[in-house]
Amino acid sequence: MKLWLRKAAVVLITIMTLGIYVPPAFLNADESKDDFTAKTNIKEDVSHSLAEAVPSEETSQESDDSNLVQSMANEAQAQTLDKLGPKISSQIDPAFLNAILFGVEEAVTTTVATIDESEYPYIGITDSPTDGWGEKIFDLYDVRTNKAIAKFHVRRDNRPLEGHWFNFHYHVKHDQFESHREIGEIYWGKNDPPKWMT
Secondary structure (H helix, E strand, C coil): CCHHHHHHHHHHHHHHHCCCCCCCHHHCCCCCCHHHHHHHHHHHHCCCCHHHHCCCCCCCHHHHHHHHHHHHHHHHHHHHHHHHHHHHHCCCCHHHHHHHHHHHHHHHHHHHHCCCHHHHHHEEECCCCCCECCCEEEEEEECCCCEEEEEEEEEEEEECCCEEEEEEEEEEHHHCCCCCEEEEEEEEECCCCCCECC
């Protein structure tokens, strides 16, 4: 085939396919970052420690326990947002992200419900998610013994012909952290996702 015919074919194909591919909305360079800062404000709102959430004497024991559990759930959500980091959080659909955060909150509440109420003040949440490629988001642990009660993770799955998925799950000590208890999954895309916390 002559060189000029090849060049003409390339130009024709380029012109014919122009406009067929429309990039996703999250690639809009003019979009402000206000949406993402609203999400990260959740982390700032729950940055208080669990020690501040120790029940006061004038409230009932039941409401004290529910406040403590809610405080743990809020801290867990903040840790999850920290783990994802701004690059990943800003590109995930807010509806999916909210579903995962709700799932994390529900899993924390369910796990804490299996523990005796007198032990609630001694439950802590680790405050340093693993960055880079690690799975760990946070652990619920007994602050007296420093032993884990539950471990919350997010794994990257690269499924053939589908792309990359984030698999959120947790493990509990009752089965020696063996089985995965699913929280949810988020589809990332065909391209490699960035490292955690970037």
